[in-house]
Amino acid sequence: MCRSSVELFTGAGGMALGLEQSGWRHKALIERNEHACSTLHLNESLGHPLAKEWRLYNDDARMIRYSELFSDIEMVAGGPPCQPFSLGGKHRAYQDNRDMFPEAVRAVRELRPKCFVFENVKGLLRRNFASYFNYIILQLTYPSLVKDPTEEWNSHLSRLERHHTGCVESDLSYRVIHRLLDAADYGVPQHRHRVFIVGFRADLRKQWSFPEPTHSFDRLLWEQWVSGSYWDEHRVSKKGRPAEPERFASRIERIRVDYRLLPPPGKRCGTVRDALVGLPDPTSKTGTVANHEYRGGARPYPGHTGSILDAPSKALKAGDHGVPGGENMIAFPDGTYRYYTVRESARIQTFPDDYVFSGSWTEAMRQIGNAVPVRLAAVVGDSILRQLD
Known part of the structure; x- marks a missing residue:
């Protein structure tokens, strides 16, 4: 009803x-x-x-x-x-x-x-x-x-x-x-x-x-650094995987001890990589996905270092004076950065792919950030x- x-x-x-x-x-x-x-x-x-x-x-x-x-x-x-x-x-x-x-x-x-x-x-x-x-x-x-x-x-x-x-x-x-x-x-x-x-x-x-x-960050860490199933799912070779994050070293060790063969309860938290599955690389200029145009010029600076590819994204924001660049960038494992496209930002906010946004990149990103x-x-x-x- x-x-x-x-x-x-x-x-x-x-x-x-x-x-x-x-x-x-x-x-x-x-x-x-x-x-x-x-x-x-x-x-x-x-x-x-x-x-x-x-x-x-x-x-x-x-x-x-x-x-x-x-x-x-x-x-x-x-x-x-x-x-x-x-x-x-x-x-x-x-x-x-x-x-x-x-x-x-x-x-x-x-x-x-x-x-x-x-x-x-x-x-x-x-x-x-x-x-x-x-x-x-x-x-x-x-x-x-x-x-x-x-x-x-x-x-x-x-x-x-x-x-x-x-x-x-x-x-x-x-x-x-x-x-x-x-x-x-x-x-x-x-x-x-x-x-x-x-x-x-x-x-x-x-x-x-x-x-x-329903979702757990511990489960994500377990699938990445204990079972390795996260990398297998995304077909990331051992050479292509980032180093285990030092900031979570003690937490990962605790998970290894507490959960050996069985994972922590719940589903794993989603990551930026999870969100972007199936989207073409916008720099290739191929495909017809709506709102998926590449925008150059992304630069990290102190306090604005982008969202790590294999972690949940930082909160997308839309400030009083435009789009804050740091919260709307992807930080790749090889040290490069680029802005989210509008479609990628929409994926991060779980909008359906067939829902389209009107306006410029700045205006569309502001709508999504709000x-x-x-x-x-x-x-x-x-x-x-x-x-x-």
């Missing part, structure tokens, strides 16, 4: 694709960025199986009146812009007019869904944002307890705290939990930490917890949907 949903701040569609894969059906996507909207429109027009029925509202979320447009929405999803909390932004939180969490709360208040899921950067959990993060959680818990126009946010927080501790019944309330997830723990070939906030409407009395990790990994969204979305069934 498909469940109805609305997604705010859709971006290039990473969360939307993952939720569609898991059985949710978006009645509306809301996004204002012209480049992201071009990508969403392009895939809808091409009849992508997950995007062909998308209805996009190319508008500022603050202009949408949800209760006038939609009914019977079971989930609200989205990724409120993360610049207010990101290390790559100005991290001003409530002082930043790009903070869209108030709009996420308003959508929940107007639509009264059975559940919601929002995600953001791990910077949201930084110590100096602790009070404001608590404020976000309490607003989502009691979305009908609205901030007065002249009320400061910290005064509203105090009112929410008194309401919460006083166990006062509310017309609309949610049971809200959050957790910092590493996408690599769920099969995404990238260490990407995102805060997920999930709430179920209190009257439903649902019990839910975040899905347990996205939720599709597979991670699918895992969380599936877990939420099964709880409602």
